[in-house]
Amino acid sequence: MTATGNGRLWDRIFEPGALSTVFQPILEIRGGARAVFAVEALTRGPRGTNIERSDILFEYVRRKRGEARVDRLAIAAALQEARALPGLPGLCLNVHASTLEQDRTLPCWLCELAEQSAIPGERLIIEIVEHAPPWSGRNFLDSLDRLRDLGMRIALDDVGLGQSNYRMILDCRPDLLKIDRHFVAGAGRDDDRRAVLESIAGLARRLGGRAVAEGIEDEEDLAASAAAGIDLFQGFLLARPQSGLRMREADEALARETAELPQPL
């Protein structure tokens, strides 16, 4: 059996429509004003399997050493779903660093696919996830340059944990540093966590980027993150992941309500 195997579960990933996408907003909050800064595309595995959950799906995929193949599949599914999203601001697409190292044609393929989906490259944010070195080969760095040349922004996921470390930050020079929920959860009651948030937010600014606090689940952590100098937030407290259909319905409902409001004379 090859590294990527031929098991039945593995094969199910590649059945038409097996991967689906939900979207979780990243909100920009300044003072009392809230706006959707971007949405992150989150991939779900085949329904009714053990790998339906995104974290388990990609853990499985990494163990099968199939990141490059499945990353493309997940991106294609996300762009297909995202093309009908209303007023799409930015769209975060997760890509393994190892995929960028191995798959040299990914930037061009991604650009063409985005064009077909009528999503400008400038709206795409490539969110780099990684769980194992090596990532910093020449191909990886070239791929980042090409993505930037095509107008895309770079985000680094899980900052503070594992391979999302200072070296990765220097290699990627990310536009967004997404702080892992481990440091965000409980920050409202923990001075040390707040110190970590302040440190990363300051580093992001110094590097010309912005920090995102992930995993916001209560008001205390939201306030602590804001006090640390962060103004981009993601988490269940603000918005749960939802399907493209639900996002469209919500947008249409809002439009109807707005239309029914008395118009100013």
Place this chain on the structure above:
Amino acid sequence: MSPQILIVDDEEPILSAVREYFEPLGYGVDCARELEEAEALLAHVRYALLIADLRLTGSQSAEGLELVRFVRERSPWTRTILLTGFGSLEVETEAMGRGVDAFLQKPQPLARLAAVAEELLRISP
């Protein structure tokens, strides 16, 4: 909250039989059929107990030993039972060296398996 169990075997009838026996006893049961699937689950779900077959892909394989090692490194709160129809003192010694909690020969009455599981979970830290 009911203890969560992961059962790993490449034979569907065994998975079904163990699940059908354990669920009415109050356990939550997940089933996996291959090494990588089991490891992905163990990395993200907190299981009280792993029951794994020694061999998942053929007569010379020993994925069960890999799973015991994985649990000791990544999921130390999980108790482990290794099942095998091809037991040998050598394999049992290696399994014990990797920290398995119980090593049982197949076939094994489900009542006996449940008794071992209950005992392990009773003394679980």
